[in-house]
Amino acid sequence: MKIRALVDGIERAAVLDRPGNRLQSVVTKVLRGRVRDLLHGVWLGHPIHPIVVLVPIGSWLSASLLDVLRINHKAPTALVGAGSAGAVAAAITGLNDWSSLTREQRRTGLVHATVNTIALGLQVASLAARRRGDLRTARWLSYAGLATVGFGGYLGGHLSYRQAASVNQAEPLLRRIPEGWHAVCDLEALTPGRPQVHHIDEVPVLVVRNSNDDVTVMIERCGHETGPLGEGEVRHIDGADCVVCxxxxxxxxxxxxxxxxxxxxxTQPLLRSRVRDGLVEAALP
Ligand code: FES
Incomplete structure (x- = not known):
């Protein structure tokens, strides 16, 4: 399949790294702190970019259907306008997520963003044509924009389903742990607030003894991109002890x-834990 060869080539295209690095540095300078968290969807417990993209795709698709059926020319104009505004929001949330991806993912993401920007340009041109009453041109521009965003969506799907961008990377590890309680380590070997890494059936788990002597057992590979939480710091943030990747x-x-x-x-997957005869044990939640 030629399209597979094309996207594989995009993943390997080192030529994209230079413009990608420049854009990444701009994005991380402009979007910071709580704004980044808001755009990542931390408040929702789920990335929000896949939700926001429904606005442009749904609006532009509906506009084109109405154009094909020649039902009404006011509704498609409103839909193209709403979709274009939604595309700006989708671009901002997408760029924020993109700036924390791996190099190969950023290459695909850069092309995905470029293709979608072209689609937005076509829809904005269509909107202008609709405003001046040139409906024939407007319709063809919208069809072209819809086809372009379709290819952009293909690349977005490749990023998520093939390159596993913005999916919870820790969840598959949780599923490799067998049912039942598993011995993890001696409680006395743990110093409060100092994380240790142990393994349950070769799955790395982060073990932290808390000040009240209960023990946190958490999948050690970060759900974002499998970073080693065992090398992270434990800090008191917003009134709670946290581990920072x-x-x-x-x-x-x-x-x-x-x-x-x-x-x-x-959420980073946590296991149930208990202490029996001085031994920390953990089980699936
Ligand atoms: S924050 Fe990216 S791997 Fe942990």
Whole structure:
């Protein structure tokens, strides 16, 4: 399939790294702190870019259907306008997520963003043509914009389903742990607030003894891009003890695994834990 060869080539295209690095530096300078968390979807517990993209895709598709059926010319104009505004919001949330991806993912993401920007340009040109009453040109521009955003969507799907961008990378590890209780380590070997890495059936888990002597057992690979939480710091943030990923700074509460700072938006999987005869044990939640 030629399209597969094309997207494989995009992943390997080192020529995209220079413009990508420049754009990444601009994005990380402009979008910071709580704004980044908001755009990542930390407040929602889920990335919001896949939700926001429904606005332009749905609006532009509906406009084109009405254009094909020649039902009404006012509604398509409103839909193209709404879709174009939604595309700007989708671009901002997407760029924010993109800036914390791996190099190969950023290459695909850069082409995905460029294609979608072209689609937005075509729809804005269509809107201008509709305003001056040139409906024939407007319709063809909208059809071209819709086809272009379709290819952009294909690249977005490739990023998520093939390159696993913005999916919870820790969840598959949780599923490799067998049912039942597993011995993890001696309680006395743990110093409060100092994380250790142990393994349950070769799955790395982060073990932290809390000040009240209960123990957090969490999947050790960060849900964002598998960063080693065992090399991260435990810090008191927003009134709770948290572990901070050393790679991109995702911050997870030790009590429940909830992400309090992104780029990870999803909860880091936690295991149930108990102490029996001085031995820390863990089981699937
Ligand atoms: S791997 Fe990116 S924040 Fe942990």
């Amino acid at each position: 050393p790679w991109h700074g995702s911050t997870f509460r030790l009590t429940d695994g909830i992400a309090v700072h992104g780029p990870a938006a999803t």
